[in-house]
Amino acid sequence: MMRTFLKRHGLKLVIHLGALVPAVVMALQLARGSYLDPIRQMTTASxxxxxxxxxxxxxxxxxxxxxxxxxxxxxRRPLGLYTFSYAALHLLIFAGWDYGFAWDLLIPALFTQRFVLAGLAAFVILLALALTSTRGWQQRLGRWWKRLQRWVYAAAGLVVLHVLLLSKTPDKALRYGIVLVLLLVLRWVPARPSAQGASSAPVTKD
Ligand code: HEM
Incomplete structure (x- = not known):
């Protein structure tokens, strides 16, 4: 019985447990006072x-x-939702902890620090994808749902831009950009017969 359970749910279990590890590590480091610059290090980690x-x-x-x-x-869906959750934590640390939700400082920061604008644009896309990831929205949006989900690539492109604009050297962003292009190209490689329809399979099915 245990074997059947693991066979059916093992991968999902690994994803759920694995995705929680960074949050637990961050909380422990914070509680122990191991961060020298908690805001900066938590922003980077999230x-x-x-x-x-x-x-x-x-x-x-x-x-x-x-x-x-x-x-x-x-x-795919749990991974996407965890992505959104860490991005929300990242934004919360920036807007709430670093800026104390001071809108008079946050709004100008959007225009003076262009990496913030790129990050926000990526976050808005991730938010829209997370909100519409349910079965109900999938049915409501019909064929438009799949098109909307493809915006995840635009979000990833904006994150690459975010990293490019905030880094002193372009190396890191370049590496992420190459991986993103590679993942996009791999989408168009002919699928194995047993994997037909993989790109169109609903993300919401658990
Ligand atoms: C409104 C949205 C966002 C804001 C305000 C924001 C803000 C920041 C800030 C302040 C930093 C640290 C810059 C520094 O080191 O001085 C940073 C770094 C970073 N952010 Fe964001 N961010 C946003 C969205 C995102 C999203 C959606 C992602 C990914 C899904 C992301 C991924 C990263 C990464 C990978 C770094 C670089 C960490 C490193 O230096 O290794 N950010 N962001």
Whole structure:
């Protein structure tokens, strides 16, 4: 029975537990006072976790198409929702902890620090995708739902821009950009017969 459970839900379990690890580590480091500059380090940690999860979300479809391992399609939605959650934490640390929700400072920051504008645009897309990721919205939007979900690539592109604008050297953003282009190209590689329809399979099916 345990074997059947693990076979059916093992991957999902790994995703749920794995995605919670960075949050637990951040909370422990904060509680222990291990951060020298907590705002800066928590911003970096949450941003990098969101980016890593976004990368994993985008890997699911090409992986299913290339290997025929369709079980990964069932973890796309949780991965996407965890991406959004860490991005929301990242934004909350910036707007709430760093700026104390001082709108008179936050609004000018959008225009003087262009990386903030790129990050916000990416966040708005992730928010729209998270809100419409339910089965109800999938049915309501019909064929438009799939088109909307493709905006995840625009969000990833804006995150690459966010990192490019905030970094002193372009190396890191360049590496992320190459991975993103590679993932996009892999979408168009002919799928294995057993993986037909991988790119159009609903993200919401758990
Ligand atoms: C309104 C939205 C956002 C704001 C205000 C924001 C703000 C910031 C700030 C202040 C930093 C640190 C800059 C520094 O080191 O001085 C940062 C870094 C970063 N952010 Fe964002 N961000 C936003 C959205 C996002 C999103 C949606 C993602 C990913 C899904 C993301 C990923 C990152 C990454 C990867 C870094 C670089 C961390 C590093 O230096 O290694 N950010 N962001």
């Amino acid at each position: 941003g990098n976790t969101a980016l890593a999860l976004l990368g994993l979300t985008l890997t699911c479809t090409p992986l299913a198409r290339l290997t025929g391992f369709r079980a990964v399609l069932r973890v």
